[in-house]
Amino acid sequence: MARITLSNLAHSYFADPKGEADFALKQMDHVWEDGGAYALLGSSGCGKTTLLNIISGLVRPSQGRVLFGDRDVTDAATSDRNIAQVFQFPVVYDTMTVRDNLAFPLRNRGMDPAYVASRVAQIARMIGMEAELGRKARGLTADAKQKISLGRGMVREDVNAILFDEPLTVIDPHMKWELRTQLKSLHREFGHTMIYVTHDQTEALTFADRVVVMYDGRVVQTGTPQDLFDTPEHTFVGYFIGSPGMNLLEAAVEGNRATVAGVSLPLGAAYGTPRGHVQIGIRPEFVSLTAAEGLPVTIRRIEDVGRHRIVRADFNGTEINAVVEEGTTLSPDMTRLVFAPERIGVYADDWRVSPQGRQPGRAA
Numbered sequence: 001m002a003r004i005t006l007s008n009l010a011h012s013y014f015a016d017p018k019g020e021a022d023f024a025l026k027q028m029d030h031v032w033e034d035g036g037a038y039a040l041l042g043s044s045g046c047g048k049t050t051l052l053n054i055i056s057g058l059v060r061p062s063q064g065r066v067l068f069g070d071r072d073v074t075d076a077a078t079s080d081r082n083i084a085q086v087f088q089f090p091v092v093y094d095t096m097t098v099r100d101n102l103a104f105p106l107r108n109r110g111m112d113p114a115y116v117a118s119r120v121a122q123i124a125r126m127i128g129m130e131a132e133l134g135r136k137a138r139g140l141t142a143d144a145k146q147k148i149s150l151g152r153g154m155v156r157e158d159v160n161a162i163l164f165d166e167p168l169t170v171i172d173p174h175m176k177w178e179l180r181t182q183l184k185s186l187h188r189e190f191g192h193t194m195i196y197v198t199h200d201q202t203e204a205l206t207f208a209d210r211v212v213v214m215y216d217g218r219v220v221q222t223g224t225p226q227d228l229f230d231t232p233e234h235t236f237v238g239y240f241i242g243s244p245g246m247n248l249l250e251a252a253v254e255g256n257r258a259t260v261a262g263v264s265l266p267l268g269a270a271y272g273t274p275r276g277h278v279q280i281g282i283r284p285e286f287v288s289l290t291a292a293e294g295l296p297v298t299i300r301r302i303e304d305v306g307r308h309r310i311v312r313a314d315f316n317g318t319e320i321n322a323v324v325e326e327g328t329t330l331s332p333d334m335t336r337l338v339f340a341p342e343r344i345g346v347y348a349d350d351w352r353v354s355p356q357g358r359q360p361g362r363a364a
């Protein structure tokens with residue numbers, strides 16, 4: 001197992017990139033700690049697969065180095081990196097049995113047959129395919145084949161890292177939950193470095209200890225699920241994480257006050273005078289409805305989602321959502337919104353501004 005370092009890395013699929021827009025991955029430095037369970041989260045096209053393929057060696061970066069521990073593997077072949085990779089769609093040998101498919105990576109490395117048999121049995125149990133071990137892969141459903149791919153990815157104990165690229169796309173919803181739980185317990189047991197690519201925040205937040213959020217070819221934040229909820233470093237993290245995501249409002253900020261369309265709101269700290277495109281962000285969980293003070297809004301609708309309600313309001317054409325806890329009484333005259341000051345974030349050109357007016361720093 002190894003710590004994986006991406007140093008001064010960037011990648012363009014163009015032979016002669018003209019500018020930043022031509023780079024699928026903008027210049028970055030990033031470290032994946034040995035034994036970490038990471039999710040790599042971001043919307044379609046932000047560069048997740050490119051990053052994964054650079055780590056596994058399927059793509060050579062146009063700039064920068066990839067290190068496994070202290071070893072520079074930038075020019076090393078995939079086969080020389082000791083990585084297991086599971087793709088979105090199954091990669092199985094149709095003419096082999098389920099058992100032989102699972103055993104393949106171990107036999108290939110000349111492992112002891114008794115060890116192979118016991119490890120294959122353990123993995124088959126994990127993916128729920130003990131009864132099918134003797135069957136040929138041909139004729140199995142797509143989701144059964146994907147379980148074999150997952151099993152094959154996890155069968156070796158000596159890999160540097162296991163990379164998963166949206167591995168549960170073809171798996172039915174119930175099995176998805178179960179496999180994710182299994183992956184997590186496997187991580188606890190064996191401590192492999194795991195990187196799990198997804199665009200689904202639920203998958204990311206339930207699998208990973210640390211979530212790496214990408215946006216437009218950049219890592220915009222790395223943190224625990226709680227960090228991403230409490231202090232989104234970039235507006236994308238704010239609205240991508242959370243259901244609904246963070247509310248964002250155009251604002252002018254001066255010291256410890258923000259002015260939003262002529263309404264002055266208190267902030268929890270002083271921010272100086274941030275320049276650029278300034279917004280404030282507040283999660284719906286920290287917005288409350290009142291009759292007396294705050295931003296005047298039009299309530300569009302109220303959705304009952306079980307344990308709480310989501311109030312969808314309109315303020316000068318901008319939607320603001322509030323999460324209202326069960327048991328809270330709402331009355332028709334409650335058409336003003338109040339934000340918890342200490343939960344308001346200030347953003348300049350999409351990056352979080354630190355209190356005391358320091359301009360935003362880019363997350364590693």
Ligand code: ATP
Pocket residue numbers: 013024042043044045046047048049050051199
């Ligand atoms: P998805 O979730 O849709 O798979 P992603 O976040 O994994 O997206 P990538 O597949 O890494 O994103 O793509 C990043 C950018 O690079 C996209 O603009 C994509 O069109 C482009 N791209 C990816 N692969 C290639 C390729 N082989 N040749 C040219 N451009 C590519």
